[in-house]
Amino acid sequence: MASSTTGRRAPxxxxxxxxxxxxxxxxxxxxxxxxxLPAFLVYGAFALYPLGRAAQFSLFEWxxxxxxxxxxxxxxxxxxxxxxxxxxxxxxxxxxxFYAVIPLVVGLVLAAVLRRGQVRGMGFFRTVVFLPQVIxxxxxxxxxxxxxxxxxxxxxxxxxxxxxxLTRGWLGDPGTALAAVGFIGTWVExxxxxLLLLSGMSRIPAEQFEAxxxxxxxxxxxxxxxxxxxxRGEITVALVLTIIAALKTFDLVYMTTSGGPxxxxxxxxxxxxxxxxxxxxxxxxxxxxxxxTLLIFVINVGVSRIGEREA
Amino acid sequence: xxxxxxxxSTAALGGLGLLTACAPGSDGGDGGSEAPAPAADEVxxxxxxxxxxxxxxxxxxxxxxxxxxxxxxxxxxxxxxPNVTIDRNSQSFDDLQQQTGLALSGNDVPDVLxxxxxxxxxxxxxxxxxxxxxxxxxxxxxWADRFxxxxxxxxxxxxxxxxxxxxxxxxxxxxxxxCGIYYSQKKLDALGLAAPTTWDEVFxxxxxxxxxxxxxxxxxxxxxxxxxxxxxxxxANFVPAETIVTLGMGNxxxxxxxxxxxxxxxxxxxxxxxxxxxxxxxxxxxxxxxxLFTEGTGVLLIGGSWLGPDMEAxxxxxxxxxxxxxGADGKxxxxxxxxxxxxxxxxxxxxxAAAAFIDFxxxxxxxxxxxxxxxxxxxxxxxxxxxxxxxxDIYEAFDAVSTEGTLLPYLDYATPSFADxxxxxxxxxxxxxxxxxAAAEALQEDYxxxxxxx
Numbered sequence: 137m138a139s140s141t142t143g144r145r146a147p148x149x150x151x152x153x154x155x156x157x158x159x160x161x162x163x164x165x166x167x168x169x170x171x172x173l174p175a176f177l178v179y180g181a182f183a184l185y186p187l188g189r190a191a192q193f194s195l196f197e198w199x200x201x202x203x204x205x206x207x208x209x210x211x212x213x214x215x216x217x218x219x220x221x222x223x224x225x226x227x228x229x230x231x232x233x234f235y236a237v238i239p240l241v242v243g244l245v246l247a248a249v250l251r252r253g254q255v256r257g258m259g260f261f262r263t264v265v266f267l268p269q270v271i272x273x274x275x276x277x278x279x280x281x282x283x284x285x286x287x288x289x290x291x292x293x294x295x296x297x298x299x300x301x302l303t304r305g306w307l308g309d310p311g312t313a314l315a316a317v318g319f320i321g322t323w324v325e326x327x328x329x330x331l332l333l334l335s336g337m338s339r340i341p342a343e344q345f346e347a348x349x350x351x352x353x354x355x356x357x358x359x360x361x362x363x364x365x366x367x368r369g370e371i372t373v374a375l376v377l378t379i380i381a382a383l384k385t386f387d388l389v390y391m392t393t394s395g396g397p398x399x400x401x402x403x404x405x406x407x408x409x410x411x412x413x414x415x416x417x418x419x420x421x422x423x424x425x426x427x428x429t430l431l432i433f434v435i436n437v438g439v440s441r442i443g444e445r446e447a
Numbered sequence: 448x449x450x451x452x453x454x455x456s457t458a459a460l461g462g463l464g465l466l467t468a469c470a471p472g473s474d475g476g477d478g479g480s481e482a483p484a485p486a487a488d489e490v491x492x493x494x495x496x497x498x499x500x501x502x503x504x505x506x507x508x509x510x511x512x513x514x515x516x517x518x519x520x521x522x523x524x525x526x527x528x529p530n531v532t533i534d535r536n537s538q539s540f541d542d543l544q545q546q547t548g549l550a551l552s553g554n555d556v557p558d559v560l561x562x563x564x565x566x567x568x569x570x571x572x573x574x575x576x577x578x579x580x581x582x583x584x585x586x587x588x589x590w591a592d593r594f595x596x597x598x599x600x601x602x603x604x605x606x607x608x609x610x611x612x613x614x615x616x617x618x619x620x621x622x623x624x625x626c627g628i629y630y631s632q633k634k635l636d637a638l639g640l641a642a643p644t645t646w647d648e649v650f651x652x653x654x655x656x657x658x659x660x661x662x663x664x665x666x667x668x669x670x671x672x673x674x675x676x677x678x679x680x681x682x683a684n685f686v687p688a689e690t691i692v693t694l695g696m697g698n699x700x701x702x703x704x705x706x707x708x709x710x711x712x713x714x715x716x717x718x719x720x721x722x723x724x725x726x727x728x729x730x731x732x733x734x735x736x737x738x739l740f741t742e743g744t745g746v747l748l749i750g751g752s753w754l755g756p757d758m759e760a761x762x763x764x765x766x767x768x769x770x771x772x773x774g775a776d777g778k779x780x781x782x783x784x785x786x787x788x789x790x791x792x793x794x795x796x797x798x799x800a801a802a803a804f805i806d807f808x809x810x811x812x813x814x815x816x817x818x819x820x821x822x823x824x825x826x827x828x829x830x831x832x833x834x835x836x837x838x839x840d841i842y843e844a845f846d847a848v849s850t851e852g853t854l855l856p857y858l859d860y861a862t863p864s865f866a867d868x869x870x871x872x873x874x875x876x877x878x879x880x881x882x883x884x885a886a887a888e889a890l891q892e893d894y895x896x897x898x899x900x901x
Contacts, residue, residue, distance in 0.1 A: 189471075192471070193471050196470060196471050198471045199548070199571065199575070200548045200549065200552060201548055201549075201551060201552030201575060201577065202552070202575040202576075202577075204470050204471045206470065281669075281732060282735075284730065285730060285731055285732065285735060286725065286726055286727045286730050286731050287739070303726075304726070304727055304730065305669075305726065305727025305728070305729060305730015305731055306730060307669060307729075307730045308668070308669060308727045308728065308729030308730025308731065308874075308878065309727065309729070309730065309878070310878065310880055392669075393669065394669075394670060394671055395871075396669070396671050396729065396870070396871060396874050397729045397871075397874045397875065397878050397880070398871045398872075398874055398875045398878075398880055398881070399871055410867070413545040413548070414545075414567075414864075414866070414867065415567075415863055415864055415867075416548060416567070416571060416863065418471065
């Protein structure tokens with residue numbers, strides 16, 4: 137009896153002796169959350185808390201110092217009727233073409249070409265193409281401001297080939313200023329997009345291309361049938377990153393045009409800065425920032441959904 | 448279930464935290480009543496007795512001549528009071544201006560801070576009680592003997608910040624500024640013309656220069672504000688000085704849409720359209736434009752006196768400066784006034800030493816030191832004028848305008864948003880995107896909304 141009892145107990149007890157029972161903390165359902173706590177604290181302190189405060193500020197009329205007045209949603213209602221703000225949003229959407237769409241299209245073609253050719257010194261060229269990403273945007277902006285200036289490199293080049301009619305102060309002409317700023321974005325983002333796509337393409341097994349070629353596919357068919365579907369994930373990532381960059385552009389505009397000429401290159405980030413620090417309308421500035429955050433969020437959720445659904 | 452509870456309670460806690468967090472700025476006090484305003488007999492002027500202190504000074508005197516002058520003054524102040532160490536933080540005007548609001552609302556404020564005279568800056572801070580009323584110090588140190596009332600007026604507000612131009616003193620400037628016309632003597636000689644004595648001569652000079660394939664006026668207006676320094680003097684040719692002062696100080700009673708203002712805007716538009724300001728003034732940066740002028744592009748450059756020393760370093764005796772010809776009143780009137788005033792924040796740790804420093808850098812000896820270093824002192828200007836060079840022209844012009852004519856306020860003093868409104872509008876006038884009438888409407892809308900609201 138006794139032996140059978142101990143015999144039955146033994147398997148339960150032995151492992152218990154070798155491995156101490158997990159503590160009450162470890163068994164608790166809250167344990168996983170303890171693991172994310174350190175990361176969450178940092179994230180909360182530096183991302184969520186400021187975001188929450190910005191949302192709160194946006195409900196007040198406040199100069200950035202002194203007392204404030206609660207105005208509810210009036211800052212948002214004012215934005216709806218604010219021509220400057222609407223122009224800023226429209227400009228940001230146009231910048232998406234320059235920051236995301238053009239780099240993606242050109243990057244796809246370039247990456248596909250690069251993948252096919254076995255270029256010597258590939259690493260060097262990759263570095264060169266990626267270089268704009270490494271340079272501080274302020275430096276990029278100062279350099280391009282020189283290029284675009286009335287006596288800058290671009291106009292000198294146009295004059296050298298006899299296209300004097302095209303010369304202008306690129307940043308000072310309302311017809312070209314936004315495109316000029318946008319093109320700087322294209323130049324900056326191109327390298328990033330191309331590198332992402334190249335790394336995606338390098339994972340495609342060579343056999344697939346071989347099989348396609350045996351079936352008589354030409355380079356264009358190969359591209360659409362194999363390369364493009366294979367890098368869909370990279371395309372999504374590239375689009376998300378570059379669209380965020382386009383919508384939150386600040387430094388390029390601040391350093392090149394200050395939103396001018398007139399208001400033709402103003403963007404939401406610049407509006408937020410301008411309202412907070414020049415007009416001292418912190419509530420309105422926060423409202424702009426919150427709307428911008430939502431816009432970025434919605435567009436990128438859309439992009440990710442489309443990217444994942446078809447993959 | 449448990450997980451949902453955890454998430455739910457986290458969200459609830461977060462939401463509660465947000466709701467109960469104090470309203471923005473509610474701990475910052477509520478208005479002008481708190482601003483210190485020591486009377487003259489309460490003021491402490493014995494700085495040597497204060498013990499070892501560090502005086503924090505934030506300034507924007509970064510351009511060559513300005514920087515040399517302030518460095519020299521700081522050196523001799525420390526020699527005079529070995530117990531005071533000055534911790535200087537200098538940055539560009541734009542950078543300093545953006546930080547001023549944040550800096551003043553914090554607890555760790557500088558002792559001396561340069562605050563722009565404009566309503567959007569000094570006026571707002573005065574209204575919120577963030578600056579020390581210096582009237583008592585002015586009396587103790589006798590500042591009224593040094594400065595003319597009109598200069599002191601440009602740094603005075605009523606204590607509620609509503610009236611600009613009178614009331615209490617909230618800052619003191621050490622330099623003067625005047626916008627005028629720079630010209631290259633060689634280019635005028637080549638055109639066979641003398642320096643213009645009337646605005647009509649300026650206009651015909653512009654035409655003559657264009658006919659000779661020279662760019663008549665150099666302007667870099669990518670930054671939006673430089674055109675204000677061209678339009679200010681030009682406006683005085685069409686509009687009575689008194690009206691411009693009312694418009695520029697944001698006091699009620701004037702109108703941007705009058706015929707004379709329209710004529711001034713039309714003249715600017717004509718210069719823009721005819722290429723008198725260059726092919727693309729809106730595409731050229733201010734700090735790229737004046738070096739181009741020194742290298743020989745442009746016959747005239749209409750701008751501030753602060754450019755003189757740096758341009759002279761390249762152009763030498765070829766560079767000349769003149770106050771604009773007499774304006775609509777038959778008297779000379781042009782944009783100008785004081786440099787950026789030095790103020791003492793309400794929360795400054797060492798207000799007595801701060802006031803002594805401001806007294807020191809605006810003393811008669813300091814004026815001489817500023818002149819020696821190539822800046823333009825706000826007082827004693829005529830007697831300190833050098834014997835030759837562009838600064839002789841500049842000093843004489845400033846003296847003539849401040850004693851015989853009118854120093855017009857910078858137009859962006861008018862309302863908190865006027866720098867942007869006027870900057871963008873003048874850009875569009877020059878670029879031809881806005882008709883003068885529409886531009887006048889835009890300017891009036893800003894000015895009108897502010898003056899009716901106050």
